[in-house]
Amino acid sequence: MNELDKIPVRQEISVAQGGAKRTNPLANVFDELVRFCQSRSMFMLHYCTGCGAIELPPAMTSRFDMERLGIQPMVTPRQADILLITGYVSVKTLKRIILTYEQMPAPKYVIGICSCTVNGGMYWQSYATAKVLREYIPVDIYIAGCMPRPEAVISGLRDLMGDIKSGRADNWKRYFQNYDHYLGNQQQLFGEDWQTPTDIIAEAEHYGLMTDQTLGEHTALLQKHQQPLEALEFSLGEKREKIQGEER
Amino acid sequence: MHFFELLVELLLMPILAFVIGLAMVLMMRRIGARIQRRVGPPVLQPIYDIIKLYSKETQISHGLMHEIGIIMAVGGYIAAETLLPVPGLDGLADKGGAVTLAYMLMIPALGMALGVGQCANPNGSIGISRALTAMLAYDIPFILVIFGVSYVYGTTNLAEMITIQQQQGVASWGIVQMPLLALTALLILPAIMGKHPFEIYVAPAEIATGPMVEMSGKFMGGLFVMQCFQLYTAGVIFTTLFLGGGLYWITFLPKIFLVVAIPMSVAYLFPRYRTEDVLRLMWKWPMLLGLIGLAVVMK
Numbered sequence: 189m190n191e192l193d194k195i196p197v198r199q200e201i202s203v204a205q206g207g208a209k210r211t212n213p214l215a216n217v218f219d220e221l222v223r224f225c226q227s228r229s230m231f232m233l234h235y236c237t238g239c240g241a242i243e244l245p246p247a248m249t250s251r252f253d254m255e256r257l258g259i260q261p262m263v264t265p266r267q268a269d270i271l272l273i274t275g276y277v278s279v280k281t282l283k284r285i286i287l288t289y290e291q292m293p294a295p296k297y298v299i300g301i302c303s304c305t306v307n308g309g310m311y312w313q314s315y316a317t318a319k320v321l322r323e324y325i326p327v328d329i330y331i332a333g334c335m336p337r338p339e340a341v342i343s344g345l346r347d348l349m350g351d352i353k354s355g356r357a358d359n360w361k362r363y364f365q366n367y368d369h370y371l372g373n374q375q376q377l378f379g380e381d382w383q384t385p386t387d388i389i390a391e392a393e394h395y396g397l398m399t400d401q402t403l404g405e406h407t408a409l410l411q412k413h414q415q416p417l418e419a420l421e422f423s424l425g426e427k428r429e430k431i432q433g434e435e436r
Numbered sequence: 437m438h439f440f441e442l443l444v445e446l447l448l449m450p451i452l453a454f455v456i457g458l459a460m461v462l463m464m465r466r467i468g469a470r471i472q473r474r475v476g477p478p479v480l481q482p483i484y485d486i487i488k489l490y491s492k493e494t495q496i497s498h499g500l501m502h503e504i505g506i507i508m509a510v511g512g513y514i515a516a517e518t519l520l521p522v523p524g525l526d527g528l529a530d531k532g533g534a535v536t537l538a539y540m541l542m543i544p545a546l547g548m549a550l551g552v553g554q555c556a557n558p559n560g561s562i563g564i565s566r567a568l569t570a571m572l573a574y575d576i577p578f579i580l581v582i583f584g585v586s587y588v589y590g591t592t593n594l595a596e597m598i599t600i601q602q603q604q605g606v607a608s609w610g611i612v613q614m615p616l617l618a619l620t621a622l623l624i625l626p627a628i629m630g631k632h633p634f635e636i637y638v639a640p641a642e643i644a645t646g647p648m649v650e651m652s653g654k655f656m657g658g659l660f661v662m663q664c665f666q667l668y669t670a671g672v673i674f675t676t677l678f679l680g681g682g683l684y685w686i687t688f689l690p691k692i693f694l695v696v697a698i699p700m701s702v703a704y705l706f707p708r709y710r711t712e713d714v715l716r717l718m719w720k721w722p723m724l725l726g727l728i729g730l731a732v733v734m735k
Binding site for chain 1: 465469472473474475476477478480481483484485487488491492493494495496640641644645648649650651652653656
């Protein structure tokens with residue numbers, strides 16, 4: 189037997205089923221129309237990590253023109269549908285990715301571009317890189333390559349469109365349904381006091397996505413030290429006051 | 437009988453405005469794509485976007501004012517549409533007039549300010565303060581234009597203006613009678629539509645789309661609907677004041693699409709002005725032109 193068989197294979201997380209409460213009355217009636225429109229209009233977040241981001245400008249501009257597929261860049265997570273992770277994910281970047289992902293309104297899709305998001309790629313031995321992206325957030329589609337060309341990026345996006353159209357792309361529900369699993373992996377990297385501004389458990393309850401996998405030992409750890417989010421005080425800072433003082 | 441006719445008109449006018457507005461948004465995006473040598477979005481893209489935004493499963497609301505703000509923003513334009521006479525449909529045009537319309541056009545910006553304020557996002561606050569400053573900048577030339585046009589036609593009633601221009605032919609069109617005021621209106625048109633080069637309040641790379649920063653799902657959908665109304669309103673006002681309105685849709689539609697296409701073709705060629713430069717520019721050249729135009733028409 190070869191060496192590969194000795195490498196332990198990670199167990200797939202079990203997909204717990206939970207009926208989502210449909211908040212939108214239109215969705216029950218025109219399900220197919222809605223899914224079609226969702227697949228033909230995707231706003232992607234203007235957020236780039238690593239080196240794969242360099243392949244996106246040609247995919248967006250005149251050579252390949254993503255807009256003819258209804259894909260256009262948006263700058264805030266609130267407006268976005270797809271989160272593109274375009275390259276290696278350092279531990280520090282991963283925190284930002286998770287914050288961003290949790291702020292996006294569902295249905296939301298994550299695309300891992302480049303080998304680094306699949307298995308760490310050439311950063312496999314790096315101490316500061318999170319290797320397997322889907323352990324921390326659910327990934328809908330991977331586009332492998334170092335780096336994939338714009339054609340590959342667009343072909344991957346078309347695959348995602350097909351998934352959305354047929355209703356298969358519901359990985360965003362997994363994050364609510366298996367929150368304990370994802371939170372456990374996050375805590376392993378960031379430490380026990382890891383907390384994000386978004387209250388995922390409350391959202392899972394609100395949208396009817398609670399399963400027996402949502403809560404567990406890791407969420408218990410989170411709830412022990414979780415503090416309610418308070419607005420930061422808004423001030424123009426010391427610099428401004430100093431300038432005003434000098435003027436006087 | 438008269439009551440029901442009016443009711444049908446009031447329902448039909450915003451719906452027509454929305455459909456034409458969708459086509460205008462498509463035209464705007466296609467022009468932008470053509471200038472950048474791209475293919476551009478498919479024909480039904482604006483509809484896809486709006487349906488998608490309204491069908492988001494999680495809707496993130498920041499409170500009651502957030503929702504009311506968006507309703508005010510869209511509602512202000514819906515009210516404005518009923519005051520704009522179009523071929524076959526007068527609505528409330530003969531009761532409202534140009535001055536009421538100018539007031540109605542301020543409501544959307546104020547509604548946005550209320551909604552954005554509730555979001556408590558610093559980027560949003562910066563954006564909306566810029567948007568209101570820009571409104572201050574273009575509103576003074578706009579009022580000058582409305583004043584001059586009303587003086588020439590002797591009425592503030594938009595329906596009567598159209599009748600006068602239609603009866604007396606091209607020689608009585610606003611653009612022939614008062615070219616300076618028409619030029620003023622054309623200069624402030626991109627600002628009314630919120631497009632380049634007066635788009636600093638959106639500034640995606642700097643303040644993350646400003647007022648829209650916390651808008652998601654149905655709120656963003658509301659703003660997309662508002663944009664349709666915004667383009668339509670700007671086109672129809674200019675056509676009514678200067679291009680003789682229209683007795684039939686077949687002559688009216690090319691005019692309003694042309695009016696919207698002119699600033700759009702220019703828009704994508706320019707970067708943005710800073711807010712204080714918008715104010716300086718608007719209060720210098722369009723206002724100077726407007727005042728000279730006013731002096732010419734009043735003799």
